[in-house]
Amino acid sequence: KVESRIGPDFLRATAGPGNLEGSPAFAASNRNKRSIELDLRDAAGRETLLALIDKADVFIENFAGGVAERFGAGYDAVSARNPALVYGSSQMLGAWGPASAYSGFGPSNHAISGLAYLWTHPSNPKPEGTSLVHPDHLAGRLPPALIAAPGGVS
Numbered sequence: 748k749v750e751s752r753i754g755p756d757f758l759r760a761t762a763g764p765g766n767l768e769g770s771p772a773f774a775a776s777n778r779n780k781r782s783i784e785l786d787l788r789d790a791a792g793r794e795t796l797l798a799l800i801d802k803a804d805v806f807i808e809n810f811a812g813g814v815a816e817r818f819g820a821g822y823d824a825v826s827a828r829n830p831a832l833v834y835g836s837s838q839m840l841g842a843w844g845p846a847s848a849y850s851g852f853g854p855s856n857h858a859i860s861g862l863a864y865l866w867t868h869p870s871n872p873k874p875e876g877t878s879l880v881h882p883d884h885l886a887g888r889l890p891p892a893l894i895a896a897p898g899g900v901s
Contacts, residue, residue, distance in 0.1 A: 748782045749796060787818045800825055800832065807835035812847025 750756055758773040783799075785792040797819060800806055806825060808815045815821045815836065822834050839856060840846040851859070867873075 748777065748780045749785050749799070750782055751786065752784050787820075793819055796820060797828065801829055803829065803832060805833045805835065807837070809837040811850035812838050812840070812842045812844075 748756075756773060756777075758776060759770050761770045761772045783795075785795055787793055787796060800820065806820070808820065810818075816824070822836065825832060825834055836842055838847060839851040840849050840859070
């Protein structure tokens with residue numbers, strides 16, 4: 748699990764300010780994972796990521812469209828380095844197209860997808876939505892589960 752100290756997994760913050768290691772929510776959803784902090788804007792950080800990719804079975808990213816390519820970790824570059832690698836990519840508004848460069852997070856998905864509108868009772872005069880969000884960290888969990896499902900993903 749590659750993270751940035753500037754933008755760590757938001758579940759780490761549930762332990763309180765300055766306590767990135769003490770979150771029960773983070774620990775529960777990241778069992779058996781090792782984390783590393785990399786600055787992918789730096790050449791050394793990018794080389795470390797690529798060295799990890801060389802040995803990995805699965806690589807999942809959820810940058811805004813085009814960011815993985817700029818870091819040398821787009822599908823074409825990664826699959827050339829490690830042809831057996833399973834590559835997963837998840838962007839809020841798609842990997843290509845007019846809105847692909849926009850970034851966002853779980854609550855943004857509610858508004859854009861219409862989920863907030865659908866998640867209400869028909870008798871209410873306006874959509875209420877829900878406090879439940881479908882955050883970015885789900886992107887790292889769902890593709891492996893789908894790939895491992897009987898028949899895989901088609």
